[in-house]
Amino acid sequence: MSAGPRPIRTRLAVTLLAYGAVALAACLLAPLVGSTSISLSRAFDRSIPFADNVDAQIFFIARLPRVLAGAIVGAAFASAGVVLQALLRNPLATPFTLGVSAGSALGAILAISFGSALALGPLLPVPLASLAGAFMSAAIVYAMATRPGRPISTSVLLLAGVTLNSFFSALILLVQYMSDFAEAYRTVRWLMGDLDVGGFGPILGALPLIVVAFVIFARLSSSLNVLSVGADTAATRGVDVARTQRLAFVSAALATSAAVSLAGPIGFVGIVVPHLVRLMTGVDHRIVLPASALFGAAFLVACDLVARTVLAPVEVPVGVVTAMLGGPFFLWLLIRRG
């Protein structure tokens, strides 16, 4: 269990193998399910030319980008949730606590409403504007919560994030009120989250940001253990507290912003997954972080599979599925804590 008589090396290896296998299985099996059923062996059969292999075309072109988007976004939200929960020393924090979700939504909605004017070469205006909105809100929260040479004020961080979220939500309503029906529908649809990103291009655009964030997460994981015990304690255990907190904030904001710009603000992944993982692996961040990233990938791919199939041929927005699962789970956590 949490103490684990086995040494950390063994536990880490077992975790990576087990959760990696789950994530891989989800990514390989999910593309097989859909309106047309296909076979995995035929999709990977190299003897049939790709142009004639319908199974391969459906697997790689129609379904795989969506599944990969789910995996990357799920991994990003889940691990950013872990990092923020450690930074704020609060297991109920989520990636959107930073105010990033409403900021990015405002950006996306402005792009939807005033779209074509914002196009920048080959880059799509909506993801670009939502990324800009996310960065802007993270920068505001960061500037409010930090003072030179001092630890981050976690209470200011929380309050600024919550305030910014409500303020931007009001602006979103205003823009929506002034836009026409088609734009308003696209806005609502964006807010529900959508992993149908339309090919590998947008994924490759968001991936570098998420990879950079993951490298920082890995670098921080043991310091996050000590930091979650208390800032002063961490300082006397050899952690540069101000630097670690800043890196944690920036990397979590980076991963969240990139994921939101790719797929919209899909809620609850960042809280449900870390909690389930802690129940299974204990609370050591060196284990919880990689396990949450891998389990988050599998979780969102599975939720999207449900979203695609449960009411087929009608598709349920994936954000609705995660919320249906996550909302009651969150309440159960609160009841259990009380």
Add this chain to the structure above:
Amino acid sequence: MTLQVAHVSFGYNAGYDALDEATRSFSLCDVSITIPRGSLTGLLGPNGCGKTTLLKLMAGVLRPHEGAITLDGRDIDGISRRKLARYIAVVPQETHPGFDYSVLEMVLMGRHPHLGAFQLEGPEDIAIAHESLSATGTSHLASRPYMTLSGGEKQRVVIASALAQAPDVLLLDEPTASLDLAYQMEVAALLDRLNRDRGVSMVLATHDLNLAASLCDSLVLVRSGRVLAHGPTREVLSVAMIQQLYDVEADVQFHEASGHLTVVPIRRAQ
């Protein structure tokens, strides 16, 4: 190692915001004390006199605005956090981890300053953690969740975690404040043993004059941010000094059975 505090002044509002001499106020003013290798020093003074601030300065958590704190002559400001944590460890008044770590995990965090950024603890670190658990009599708690322990058990586990840092100096902020009499005696005996057996220097902030009298070879008395007296316990712990320090009249006697001074407070001085 000798830890030296030389002419240190510090104020919580003496930083960037208050460069104006008139509005600057110091919580500690021109404090100078020496903690020789292997010594056990008590830090006494009324609430808010600056004891905890002084400990945080000595641990390098806060930086002095004037003066310097040196370790064998080297300014600790020039030593990296990681390196400093290998020399100086701290036992805070209370520790409330944000997550449900096991006792062994808490103690292994003491090895943090000895490990590289991507390095996982090895058999040697685990051996040191178990040795620290056994030195504090908490081996049987190793797999228990820290949060389920009693106050006395928690305090001993936090001391074990600090010991796992293998420090030369241990700074303790009221380590017995929330403990019942039996646990107080237990923690006091533990500190005494660690000081003797391992030669760890200790600085102990406390309100318990009798604990200080029984444990400490020298005392530092702090009042309103200034050092009132600094010297051997039997010289410093006097009726006159206690009155000056706390505005309390007390009786100080040598107690035969325990072999140290005892203090009995009588009334607030007028």
